Amino acid sequence: MKANIALMVSVLACIFAYLYDPKTCRSCVRALLKYVNGGYDQNAGSSNVKVFTREELSKYKGEDGGDVYLALLGSVYDVTKGKRHYGPGGGYSFFSGIDGSAAYVTGEFNEKGLVDDISNLSNQEILGLEEWKSFYEKDYKFVGLVEGSFYDKDGGTLDMMKIFNKKLESAKLEKNLIDNDKEKFPPCNSEWSQNKGGRVWCSTKSGGIARDWAGVPRMYFTAGGSKPRCACVRTRGPPSYDMKSQSHKDRGDLDNPNLNLYPNCHADSDSCPLPKS
Numbered sequence: 336m337k338a339n340i341a342l343m344v345s346v347l348a349c350i351f352a353y354l355y356d357p358k359t360c361r362s363c364v365r366a367l368l369k370y371v372n373g374g375y376d377q378n379a380g381s382s383n384v385k386v387f388t389r390e391e392l393s394k395y396k397g398e399d400g401g402d403v404y405l406a407l408l409g410s411v412y413d414v415t416k417g418k419r420h421y422g423p424g425g426g427y428s429f430f431s432g433i434d435g436s437a438a439y440v441t442g443e444f445n446e447k448g449l450v451d452d453i454s455n456l457s458n459q460e461i462l463g464l465e466e467w468k469s470f471y472e473k474d475y476k477f478v479g480l481v482e483g484s485f486y487d488k489d490g491g492t493l494d495m496m497k498i499f500n501k502k503l504e505s506a507k508l509e510k511n512l513i514d515n516d517k518e519k520f521p522p523c524n525s526e527w528s529q530n531k532g533g534r535v536w537c538s539t540k541s542g543g544i545a546r547d548w549a550g551v552p553r554m555y556f557t558a559g560g561s562k563p564r565c566a567c568v569r570t571r572g573p574p575s576y577d578m579k580s581q582s583h584k585d586r587g588d589l590d591n592p593n594l595n596l597y598p599n600c601h602a603d604s605d606s607c608p609l610p611k612s
């Protein structure tokens with residue numbers, strides 16, 4: 336409700352702005368668009384923000400002692416202080432003067448890879464881009480936007496930004512699901528040697544998940560996963576899907592139907608030999 340009132344007030348403000356001065360209106364509309372897009376656009380929407388053309392940006396490669404700029408997700412950063420990386424002869428000079436967003440996560444540092452089309456990136460890669468974005472926001476100065484796939488010549492948001500926001504949202508959801516699953520079923524420790532073969536076992540820190548129980552190894556079958564993974568399974572207390580249960584069997588998650596015992600391994604053992612396949 337509050338949001339709707341805010342939206343109505345903003346629309347009215349835009350109409351007044353247009354009647355008063357059409358130029359003021361442009362920044363007002365941009366702010367509105369940002370609101371409607373509801374996403375990652377903290378750098379757009381201000382009439383003070385410089386919007387570079389691609390050609391303009393291409394001049395900032397640090398040649399002849401000049402400044403070095405690069406763009407990520409349509410935002411331009413002054414990376415002159417990192418000239419040894421981005422300037423002429425630097426190991427990452429291919430990033431300067433352009434928006435090569437995709438290459439930050441694909442590692443394809445060539446003409447085909449150094450592009451601002453992120454529509455084919457995986458969720459994992461989108462999260463990687465988000466990290467790079469935070470890095471540049473923190474370590475370097477934002478100096479504007481570049482006209483390209485993310486922003487138009489007026490700094491208005493384009494479809495690629497919507498694609499990024501959508502993918503980022505589902506990437507975060509997916510990561511949450513994976514993190515929750517790892518908390519519930521932490522990965523096992525594992526080792527393999529020529530003489531002894533393989534072994535999986537559980538400890539209170541296995542899979543990088545610190546906890547107050549070690550659990551027992553089970554083959555864990557996940558939806559969509561072609562192979563089961565080894566999970567350490569809690570053996571006491573209520574099942575994870577009903578932690579408040581008063582009438583549980585005190586078997587933790589042992590009865591989860593997606594779990595199988597390892598062959599040749601006792602149900603209570605915290606270490607199992609791996610079947611030779």
Ligand code: HEM
Nearest residue numbers: 414417419420421426427430438439440441442443474475
């Ligand atoms: C997708 C792959 C990679 C990308 C996109 C990437 C990108 C970058 C960028 C942009 C910087 C400069 C950061 C700054 O502004 O301070 C940097 C620094 C650095 N990178 Fe990479 N990198 C990649 C892979 C690697 C790999 C595989 C190694 C090592 C084997 C590596 C080693 C380094 C080192 C040592 C620095 C810091 C250099 C220094 O501070 O003097 N990078 N990387």
